[in-house]
């Protein structure tokens with residue numbers, strides 16, 4: 483690990499620190515600021531990629547999904563070094579190799595996204611809302627009598643897994659215990675860190691996941707149900723020769739939804755609990771606006787701006803291109819730091835303050851933007867609001883059960899997830 487004392491972001495001069503440093507990843511805000519001020523498009527030699535840190539430049543990348551390719555980044559990273567072997571295992575034991583469809587570039591992405599939007603639109607959110615609210619209430623009821631919990635492992639993660647099962651129509655009893663391991667095995671394919679042994683263990687888990695999804699898709703081909711897989715199967719485009727998703731695309735999309743919606747939502751819920759435990763003034767404020775839909779919406783947006791679950795994601799340049807005054811060569815790997823954009827003082831005044839009243843509260847990039855804007859945006863906003871309403875109706879005096887300095891984050895370039903969040907609270911009388 484790099485010596486962060488030497489890498490003090492305020493030291494001036496050349497930028498010498500790397501965002502790969504676990505200490506910096508745990509407390510990155512000063513480093514993001516140094517990058518924005520002195521190297522908004524900066525080559526991180528350790529990560530071997532360009533870090534893009536200003537809101538304006540990240541927005542430019544998001545607007546141009548052709549020059550800044552998501553597909554290329556995924557293709558060069560997926561199962562690095564073991565791709566052929568993994569593919570063969572999936573074809574032999576996992577029902578087939580189902581390439582990603584969400585991470586495509588246009589035009590492939592455009593058709594898939596239109597079909598996906600039908601399955602994740604307002605109709606689905608309204609269909610799922612009562613069931614998800616009930617699940618959330620059940621989980622809060624489960625913890626309200628306890629003296630204390632780890633809000634990550636005893637609440638946010640299992641609650642999100644239950645929500646995911648509900649949305650996708652997965653039987654909880656069969657899937658709930660496995661979802662985390664399935665998701666981790668797939669995400670490991672793009673981390674570039676797995677050994678050959680890891681890959682074989684991960685491949686077995688991905689086969690299990692795919693076989694599970696295939697069975698669910700087949701069930702719904704026989705009869706529509708009230709869930710997202712059914713909505714994907716029945717989504718239709720009127721003006722397209724390939725009007726519906728193929729079986730392979732449906733399996734790949736279901737797998738993609740599970741991965742995209744799981745960690746992100748759990749992190750947002752954990753972050754909300756941390757905010758309540760460390761800011762009693764905000765706990766009091768949000769309790770006073772639980773029935774005010776507009777104020778609640780603003781609160782959720784500001785939570786996501788200040789504490790975005792997705793820290794940054796990767797793209798690859800398809801040609802030489804100028805960005806933020808720097809000429810990037812073709813094939814350059816870049817990391818767009820959503821979390822830094824949300825901190826950018828050029829866009830948000832006093833960015834480290836929680837201010838749900840700020841005029842541009844919606845300009846944050848926690849959900850990305852452009853063609854890959856989060857497809858679950860309405861759903862996740864609804865879920866986070868429902869969690870806030872349930873938690874603040876039933877619990878009070880939420881506080882940390884350990885000193886704040888003891889909280890740690892999982893070292894990751896792409897997400898900022900608390901490892902644990904021990905809390906105490908009282909049941910509201």
Ligand code: HEM
Pocket residue numbers: 552584585595649738739742743744746747750790791792795796820847848849850851853854855856857858859861862
């Ligand atoms: C607080 C919760 C969430 C956050 C912060 C979040 C964040 C994001 C971000 C930043 C992206 C953009 C990826 C990129 O530009 O490369 C994204 C894409 C996506 N998200 Fe979410 N997400 C959340 C919840 C969900 C949920 C609940 C679902 C579905 C059940 C979902 C489904 C997706 C999908 C399918 C994409 C890919 C869209 C595309 O490439 O066209 N997300 N999300």
